[in-house]
Amino acid sequence: MNKLIRLYHQIGSPPSFYQISGYFLKPLLSLAIVLFVYGLIDGLFFAPEDYQQKDAYRIMFVHVPSAWMSMFIYALMGLAALITFVWRIKVAEAVMMASAPIGAAFTVITLITGMLWGKPMWGTYWDWDARMTSELILLFLYIGVMAMYSAFDDDPRKAARLTALVVIIGLVNLPVIHYSVYWWSSIHQGSSVKIIGTSGIKDWDMLRPLLVMALATKFYYGYSMLHRARSYLLKTEYKKQWVHLILGLHETKEKTNE
Amino acid sequence: MNELFNMNGYEFYVWGSVVCFVCVVLLDMVSLKTKKKQAERKIKAMHKRAKR
Amino acid sequence: MIRYWAICQRDLLATWRKKSGIYQPLVFQLLIVTLFPLGLGAGAQTLAKISPAVVWILALLGTLITLEHIFKDDFEDGSLALYVRAGLSLPMAIISKALAHWITTGLPTVLFAPIIGILLHLPETAYGVLMLSLLLATPIFSLLGAVGSALTINLRSGALLLSVLVMPLLAPVLIFGAGAVLETALGNSAKGHLLLLSGALILTITLAPFAAAAAIKVNME
Numbered sequence: 001m002n003k004l005i006r007l008y009h010q011i012g013s014p015p016s017f018y019q020i021s022g023y024f025l026k027p028l029l030s031l032a033i034v035l036f037v038y039g040l041i042d043g044l045f046f047a048p049e050d051y052q053q054k055d056a057y058r059i060m061f062v063h064v065p066s067a068w069m070s071m072f073i074y075a076l077m078g079l080a081a082l083i084t085f086v087w088r089i090k091v092a093e094a095v096m097m098a099s100a101p102i103g104a105a106f107t108v109i110t111l112i113t114g115m116l117w118g119k120p121m122w123g124t125y126w127d128w129d130a131r132m133t134s135e136l137i138l139l140f141l142y143i144g145v146m147a148m149y150s151a152f153d154d155d156p157r158k159a160a161r162l163t164a165l166v167v168i169i170g171l172v173n174l175p176v177i178h179y180s181v182y183w184w185s186s187i188h189q190g191s192s193v194k195i196i197g198t199s200g201i202k203d204w205d206m207l208r209p210l211l212v213m214a215l216a217t218k219f220y221y222g223y224s225m226l227h228r229a230r231s232y233l234l235k236t237e238y239k240k241q242w243v244h245l246i247l248g249l250h251e252t253k254e255k256t257n258e
Numbered sequence: 259m260n261e262l263f264n265m266n267g268y269e270f271y272v273w274g275s276v277v278c279f280v281c282v283v284l285l286d287m288v289s290l291k292t293k294k295k296q297a298e299r300k301i302k303a304m305h306k307r308a309k310r
Numbered sequence: 311m312i313r314y315w316a317i318c319q320r321d322l323l324a325t326w327r328k329k330s331g332i333y334q335p336l337v338f339q340l341l342i343v344t345l346f347p348l349g350l351g352a353g354a355q356t357l358a359k360i361s362p363a364v365v366w367i368l369a370l371l372g373t374l375i376t377l378e379h380i381f382k383d384d385f386e387d388g389s390l391a392l393y394v395r396a397g398l399s400l401p402m403a404i405i406s407k408a409l410a411h412w413i414t415t416g417l418p419t420v421l422f423a424p425i426i427g428i429l430l431h432l433p434e435t436a437y438g439v440l441m442l443s444l445l446l447a448t449p450i451f452s453l454l455g456a457v458g459s460a461l462t463i464n465l466r467s468g469a470l471l472l473s474v475l476v477m478p479l480l481a482p483v484l485i486f487g488a489g490a491v492l493e494t495a496l497g498n499s500a501k502g503h504l505l506l507l508s509g510a511l512i513l514t515i516t517l518a519p520f521a522a523a524a525a526i527k528v529n530m531e
Contacts, residue, residue: 036283040276055265058272062279085524102286109282113275120271137478144474151465161528162461166475169457169521173479176510180482184489220283227290235297238304247298249305 014233015242017091021226028223035216043209050206056120063113065213066106067131069221070138073103074174077145081167084160090233093160096167097149098228102221104142110135130185134178141170156236313398314406321410324383331379335372335415336422342368343426354431361430362440362491366484368426369419369444370451374476376415377455378462378469380407381526385463391530400526401519404460408452408519416448432495439494439504443487446507453518454479460525483510 010016043061050057077099083092114132115125126132148166152159237243265272325331346364350356384390384407393403423444424437432440458476462468490503 044272044276049266054268056268056271058265058268059275062275066279101289105282105286109279112278116271116275116278120268137481140474140478144471144478147471147474148461151462151468151471158464158528158531162525165521165525165528166461170478172517173482176482176513177478180485180506184485224286224290228293231290231294231297234294234301238297238301243301244305247301249302 012089012091014090014094014237014240017094018230018233018242018246021230024226025223028219028226032216032219032223035212035219039209039212039216042212047206047209048203053121056117059113059117061209061213063110063117064210065217066109066113067135068214069106069217070103070110070135072218073099073106073221074138074141074171077103078167078171081164081171084164085168088161090236091229093157093164094229094232094236095225096164097160097232098225099221100142100145100149101228102224104139104146106217106221107135107139107142111139128185130182133185134181137177137181138174141174145170313396314402317393317398317403318406318410318413321407322413325410325414331376332414332418335376336418338375339368339372339419339422339426342371343429346430358431358433358495361427361432362436362495363488364430365423365426365432365440366444366488366491369423369448370480370484372419373415373448373451373455374473376411377459377476378472380411380452380456380459381463382459385526385529390526394530400523404456404519404522404526405453405515408449408456411455412449412452416452419448420444432491435497436491436495439500440491443490443500443504443507446504446511447483447487450483450511450514451480453514453522457518457522457525460522460529463526464529483507486510 011020039061044058047058047061049055077096080092080096080099083089084096111132114135118127118132119125145163145166149159149163152162234243234246343364346360347357350360381390390403394400420441423440427437427440454476455472457479458472461475462472465471486503486507490500490507493500493503
């Protein structure tokens with residue numbers, strides 16, 4: 001138990017977080033790349049053709065994992081925001097701010113690939129369907145989070161706490177937005193037939209690349225998030241000695257002291 | 259070669275999606291590298307200024 | 311309680327003296343509504359079709375342009391800090407300020423909405439529901455606007471950021487509100503929409519003041 005508590009405190013302190021996360025970067029990136037390559041090749045060339053959508057369904061292997069990530073990252077960001085707001089832990093701040101751009105990137109991928117999937121299937125790039133609309137609103141939430149932080153560039157701590165508040169407000173509202181949008185689209189276009197749905201996959205050869213890609217995106221998120229969080233910590237802790245030690249600035253400083 | 263990339267009429271959409279995915283991920287990788295460099299450069303510049 | 315009413319009264323008086331705070335959103339709505347027939351063509355049927363949504367969106371935008379100032383002046387001259395110092399509860403003070411904002415912009419918007427409706431050939435049956443839905447929703451605009459305004463009080467030009475922050479929160483309100491008017495215009499019952507709108511109002515009254523108070527506290531640090 002004692003070890004666990006120690007580990008908890010270590011992760012919470014920026015220098016040890018920086019050190020520990022350093023060991024994870026390379027393995028996470030290589031795992032992500034290997035799985036990306038495997039998943040894409042498997043999904044694009046070897047998975048069997050869908051009887052209804054033919055080859056167009058292969059978009060799923062990039063679209064669905066990205067959509068999962070766009071929501072998963074917001075949930076994690078919300079957790080980090082809660083910790084930031086309640087306990088003011090700097091590492092949580094770093095995780096929160098590092099997650100936002102990655103989440104936004106996956107949301108953009110989801111929207112673009114969704115449009116590319118929609119054209120052959122629905123006959124139009126954009127349809128105000130419930131999923132697309134709530135995904136678009138999710139993108140606005142991510143943009144709001146990033147804009148909130150960058151508006152306060154003179155005081156990063158205050159910016160981080162306000163941003164955490166924005167994330168939390170968004171988190172509370174996300175289910176409301178989600179359900180209201182679903183309800184709204186069911187009134188407006190009850191007749192339109194929805195072909196796209198992942199519930200129908202039973203074939204293991206189709207499921208495997210999807211799961212591999214889902215794992216790959218998770219690992220990639222881990223890599224990118226840790227990398228960004230480390231830069232964030234360096235930037236916000238620039239006055240601290242551990243940062244100077246890491247960047248090799250320490251000795252020069254001692255000389256000036258003499 | 260052409261056969262390999264054949265998607266029965268859906269080439270543009272399928273490969274477009276894949277290219278979009280790969281491009282955004284690559285962009286993300288570039289941006290995280292530049293973020294780190296920016297942070298380091300900023301700290302070093304500040305350090306130099308403080309030394310003077 | 312009297313002290314909170316005093317805050318509200320003070321805000322009301324300040325807006326009343328300036329006047330522009332009251333008629334600005336209405337003039338804005340009138341200007342935009344003129345653009346619709348000019349752009350769409352003046353056909354009564356086309357206009358009637360889009361009127362529920364347009365009236366609603368205009369009400370929303372009209373309040374959005376006034377939000378920035380809910381707290382800004384009080385924050386800059388230090389009255390907000392004074393309220394906290396004097397032992398007033400911040401969430402309650404926020405409710406009073408939001409109430410003042412609602413009386414000066416929300417209420418006029420509700421009363422003005424039928425005029426916009428007439429200009430857009432809104433079906434006659436829909437006016438009651440239009441006003442009722444706006445009556446339920448304009449307090450939500452003021453309260454959520456208070457949250458956005460509290461988050462951006464420290465910024466010189468926070469107007470765009472404020473819209474980015476508030477828009478996703480207002481999306482459900484727009485869905486239910488405009489939906490209620492649309493359903494009535496089509497001859498259906500709007501009861502479900504209105505109930506959901508009241509639910510949203512209750513939820514906002516209970517949560518938004520605390521969120522705004524938290525934001526103001528962080529900004530004051």
